[in-house]
Amino acid sequence: MKILIGADHAGFELKEKVRTHLEEQGFDYEDFGTYSTESCDYNDVAKRVARAVSKGDAERGILICGTGLGMSIQANKFKGVRAAHVHDVLSARLTREHNDSNILTMGGRILGAGLAIAIADAWLTTPFSEDSRHRRRVEKIDA
Numbered sequence: 001m002k003i004l005i006g007a008d009h010a011g012f013e014l015k016e017k018v019r020t021h022l023e024e025q026g027f028d029y030e031d032f033g034t035y036s037t038e039s040c041d042y043n044d045v046a047k048r049v050a051r052a053v054s055k056g057d058a059e060r061g062i063l064i065c066g067t068g069l070g071m072s073i074q075a076n077k078f079k080g081v082r083a084a085h086v087h088d089v090l091s092a093r094l095t096r097e098h099n100d101s102n103i104l105t106m107g108g109r110i111l112g113a114g115l116a117i118a119i120a121d122a123w124l125t126t127p128f129s130e131d132s133r134h135r136r137r138v139e140k141i142d143a
């Protein structure tokens with residue numbers, strides 16, 4: 001499973017902590033920036049990651065801005081992208097089981113690193129439910 005991770009300046013520091021965790025855990029990831037706290041537009045990073053997930057170049061994306069909201073709104077403009085804005089571990093698990101979300105967005109100004117990493121772990125390791133009602137509903141999103 002290929003994971004793309006990206007952030008704007010407001011998400012940079014949390015992105016570095018999550019990225020280090022992915023590295024330590026041996027996940028196959030690619031860092032799409034940004035690479036400093038210099039101001040940039042979340043849209044540009046979200047578009048690069050969401051476009052790659054939409055095209056099937058990667059299975060998953062993790063996007064972090066100040067709130068996680070701008071990243072989520074932007075990423076969800078891409079066909080086949082189901083970006084979930086998550087601030088707790090239960091929602092991380094349930095959005096995988098029920099929504100088959102393929103992008104996780106979080107807020108660098110909202111979450112501490114410990115919680116963000118726990119959310120990312122739950123989201124990355126929870127499979128989509130085998131229940132056909134969830135498949136039917138996800139197909140309705142994509143239609």
Ligand code: RB5
Pocket residue numbers: 008010011042065066067068069070071
């Ligand atoms: C940047 O100040 C901030 O607006 C951005 O990181 C994000 O929170 C937008 O949704």
